[in-house]
Structure formats: C-alpha cells, structure tokens
Amino acid sequence: MLKSKKLFGKYKLGETLIAYAFLAPALIFILIFVLGPILASFSYAFTDYYLLRPNDIQFIGLENFKYLIEDKLMWKAFFNTFQFIIMVIPLQVGTALILALLVNRKIKFNLFFKVSFFAPVVMSLVVISILWMTLLNPESGLINAALTTLGLPKQPFLTSTTQVMPTIVAVSAWQGAGYQMMIFLAGLKNIPAEYYEAASLDGANGWQKFLYITLPSLKNVTVFIMITTLIAAFKLIVQPMVMTSGGPKNSSLTIVYYIYQTGVRYRNVGYASAITLVFAIIVAILILLQRRLIKEED
C-alpha cells in the first residue's frame, strides 16, 4: 500500500493510469532506443564481443578494463578531449555573450546579424568542416593568404600537432556560439529595464551596469549554457573525423572518435563498450561536480 501511495501520489488510481497511458508511447521509445542500448552496451563491456562473431560472445570479466589502463592511445584521446573542453567552453560561451550583447542593442540590420550569427548552427557540421579545411589549407588557404598580406608568417594550422586542437576549438566555437547567443538573448530580454534606469539615476556607467546588473541576472542562463556546452564538447567527433582523421600524430583524436574506431573499424565492440562505460562515469562525475560548484557560489 505504502509503495503504491508513493507511486501514485495524491492522484486517484484512474487518473494515474491515464497519465501513464499518455506517457507510454514516449516511455516505450526511450526504453527500446535509449535505455536498452545503454544497458546492452554496459553489459558488452565485460565480454569479448567481436563484431564479426556475434554468436560467440564470451564473458571475460574485467579483461577489457585491464587492457584499457595500458592503452596509451585511449589516454591520449582523453587528454585531447579535455584539452578541447577547457579551451572551447570559455571561448564559445564568451563569444556567445558578446554576440548577444551586440545584437541586443537597437541597431540597424539587427535581424540580419542575428541570422548571420545563427546560420552556422543550422549548417551541417560536415559542410562546415570541409569549408574550414579549404580556408585553413596551409599552402593555398584564404587565412594564410590574409596573414601573408599582413606581413605575418604562414601557419600550419591543422597539420601541426600543437595547433590542431586550438584550430578545431576556434572552428567549433564559431559554429556553436550562435545557439548559446540565442539563449543569452532570451535571458537579456528578461532583465527588467527598470534596473538599468535605476542604475542610471545612481550614476552607474555602462561597464558597471554590465557587471552589477546584466551578469548577475544571467546567472541561471549561464549555468544552463555551461552544462549543455560541456556535454556537447565531450561528444566532439565530426570536426576531427572530417578535417584531420584524428591526426597529425593522433593530436586531435577524441574519445568518442576513438570509441567509434574501436567498435566499428576494429570491430572490437566489447572493448569499445568498456571505454564507453568509463567515459560515461567520468562525464557523470564531472557534470555533478560542475553543478555543485556553481550552486555553492549562490
């Protein structure tokens, strides 16, 4: 009795059943296409599942995880992914905030700017990657041509082990910032104009208004944006896959790309699942930590 009370809460049995009936289609889809695969993948992590031998799956305990600890390439992929995250979050969120502040002003062609900044978000990542590859070509690319005109030395960009990640960061931030800009914009519109009027009466300048009114008011929006950007950044795969194949010298190999290669190209589904499991746990811990940190500041 107690259990059912908790489950149904203060609603009557009939109402509850109807509610579940309405939820059912979505729940069934989530079960089959989200939860099912996740559980299957976690269970494969303890097997030697080889893609071409689906009928001969052996339980091998923690073998995959032992292997994982010694796998230098996987650690490199982890390191690269974190490198990407640390660089991309401030850059992308910062850019988004600046863009939002710019288009929030009442200026001419406002909508044109908004659409322009947002356009990369709706474009296919593959198309964007190929476009940037052309621009970034060390010999014949437009960017190096511009640098040469300015009297600066040509840069190797995607072909340098040290420059490849920052380059991908810049491209990704350029591509994704438009989306966060829209969310920031919604946040900005929600700040009551009276605050600014009151501040003006008190003699605050523009910078002070930004620092003491705009930023604190955007706090919740920023938390949301930080978390979504973090999750998206972990999933980085398309840009390195298309632009560099993970190179040069695996400098742009990311963890999701490595999981894909292990599972699909090397057909090692068991091992790929083990990496996925470890990766999922790390991501979960980081997201919990991030929420904690931001909450504590309140």
Next chain:
Amino acid sequence: MKKILSLLLACALTVSIVGCGKSTTGTSESGDSGTKTETTGGANGNGPVELKMWVHVTDDTDEGKSYAERAAAFNEAHDDIKVTVEFIPRDGGGSGYEDKINTALTTNQLPDVITLDGPNTAAYVDAGIIAPIDEYISKESRDDYLPSIIQQGTVDGKLYALGAMESSVALFYNKDILAKYNIEPGTLENPWTWDDLFTAAKTITEGEGYPALDMRFNDIGEWYIYAFAPFIWSNGGKIIGEDGLTAEGIFNSPEAVEALTFFKKLVDAGVVSVTPEENNFELGKSALYLNGPWAIPTLENSYPDINFEAMPYPVSPKTKELHVPTGSWQYAVTAQSKHPAEAAKLVEWMTNTESVVSITKAIGMPPARKSAVEFLPEYQEGARKVLLDQLAKGGHARPLSVIYPIISRNFQEAVEAVLYGDDPQTVLDEKVQVIEREAQRYKK
C-alpha cells in the same frame, strides 16, 4: 528577415530521406518466362534457383549500372538461375554497407553473394562469413586473372574471392620538367631505385624552388599502407608474419626501418612536402606524383596542358625487385548460401572478360583479367599500360590478417611520426608493442 530565419531553420530540420537500398531484379525476360521455366527448370523442375547479391554502390552510379547490366546478362544466359541485386551505398568510410553485412550476419540473413574490399578477406574468412570457391573455378579461368587478384582472394591456400578490377599506384611525372633537367624516367625492365628518385627529386627541387615530389602524405588513412608498404616489400621486408598476428621482428625489421628512413631523408631534404598543396602536380608545380589510376581522367579532362606520363613504382636499390600496390573490391559466396555452386557461377560471371571490360569502361580501374585488355584500347598505351604492366609484374596484395585494420592504423601512425621527425626504429618498436598486444586477443 523573419522569413529568412525560419527558412534557414526549416532547412536544418528537414530530414533527408535516405533509402536503405534498392533492389532490381535484373531480368529482361518477356511474357514467355512461364514456358521457359517449364521447359528448362531447375534441378528438380521447381523453377529457377533464386540468388541474392549485395553490392556496395547505388544503382545510379556508373559502377552500379555496370553491375546491374551484367547481372541482367547473367539471368539472360542462365535459365535455371535468377539473381536479384541489392544496391547498398557505402556511406562515409565504408560503414553503411559493412554495417548491413554485420547486421545480416547476426540474423542469418546474408545474401548468396556479397562484394567485399580486399583487406577484409581474412577477417571475413575468420568469422565464417564467406566460403571457399576453389572447386567451382577452373584452372584456365584462374590463370587469366592477374596474380594479385588471386593473392588477394586466397586465405590459407583456399580461394575465397575474385575481383573484376584492380588498382595500383605508379609514379606519374611531368614530361616537360623531366626533359628540362635531362632526367630519364624509369622503365618496367629498369625502374628507378630509391636513389634515382632522390637524385631526380633533389635536382628538380633545387632548380624549380618547389618540392618536386608529391606522395600525397596529406591523405592520412588507408592510403599510407596501401601506397607505401611496397617500399618495405621491395626492400625484402614484410609487414606482418605469415599468421597475420606476429609483428615482433617483422614490422620493426631492419628492412622496414630502412624504408622509413628513406621517407625521412626525402622530407629532410625538402624534396617532398608533408602537407602538399592541392593539385600541385595538375597545375605543373611539382614534377613527380605518386598516385593511382583515378588521377588519369582528372589530368586528361581538366588539365590538358600538363604533359604527363607514368613510370613504375620505385624499387629498393638493394633488391631492385618491383612491388606495387594492389587491391580493390571483389565478389565472394557467403557461407550461409544454400546454392554455393550457382553462387560461385555468379561470382565467376561477374568477373569474366565481358564483366571486366564493362566495369573498366564504367570507372576506368585496371582490368583484373589478362584477356580483357584486347577490348580496352586505352590500356594498351600510356600511363594506364604502365599501371597494368607493373601490376602483372609486381602486384603485391596488402597483408591478410584478422587484425588488418590495426596493422593499417599503426603503419600509418609510424610513417606519420617519422615524417614529423621521430626516429624510425623507436617508432616501429613502439608500434610493434601495440600490434602484439592487440594480436594477443586472437592468438588462441
């Protein structure tokens, strides 16, 4: 303005509808098919044997059209067998088609005949996807294929797969630039050694002020092992042991180290660029270009001013033995097929002289059968003839191994590391550890 925004969004949200595959029964039987089956019939008079074949291209491509046409001709010629072709696009990186094979394997729904890429042969045999076809292919027929085709399709002494087309890599050169510096190109009897290549490239680079050689080092991926493994073979080395699993002492042999040291020498001397400019050979900037047959149509059609020719792949000065890249898609009978004899007939048909001529005409790859050349005038002269001749003389299939994708990756990484300045011996030793560790899973 709002309209534009919503239009953009609409574009983004539009889900492109991608078909999984299309089937066509390549039959051209007219109304009298009923009487046909009655008179000839199958073995038991129960109508024709139904075969299914999967190919890795869509039917609107030139390659797909050739396959459809040849399958239709097969049905025409065989009253007792009827083949249905399913066209499945490969998608990026070949995963679409191969995904479908993996899925069908789990559910026992493989067709009778599949196409497969050369390097997959060993893994597919190991997994029991494909069955041997030795008993169905006559000796005369077998001798007509290029040796590299047989090598590519043979695992543990048994023939599993046959291809209609080959591929290779030769050293394309700009005739005008070579003439300017009085450099004699290599020939099939007397190919350039590595030293010849180095000297020529150095002379031209110094004269032109531009790296003379383009080895497509920017094409990171399968290109590396495909195009550069012959340097090791020609030097008397190997990539992997006979079992396909032993790397120690082979992958890092002195022969392999020498080959990679030669790449380093080319890079250090500045005669080859690690990040070559797009189309530099086509634009007449570089004089020497390591590339495959697909480069020819581009050169002929889009860059008619470039006076090019091809010479055989360079050989090691130690052995002077010609080894050249090979490998392409082939046909195989699946182990799940209930009609292996008929399916093998189809495999042979799809790779017979007419089929080879048809596919070569469609996409220009070198023909897999010697008897096809007389019907292909373009392969009787010029760069294409060089490619074909060197294939017949020195074609060398990529290593057959269950862990081929791992070997390919580590080979690529090793060469890449050397190009970026690492020591060849150290890098190869390191990669041997990785391959050996991976091989451990399959050594039972």
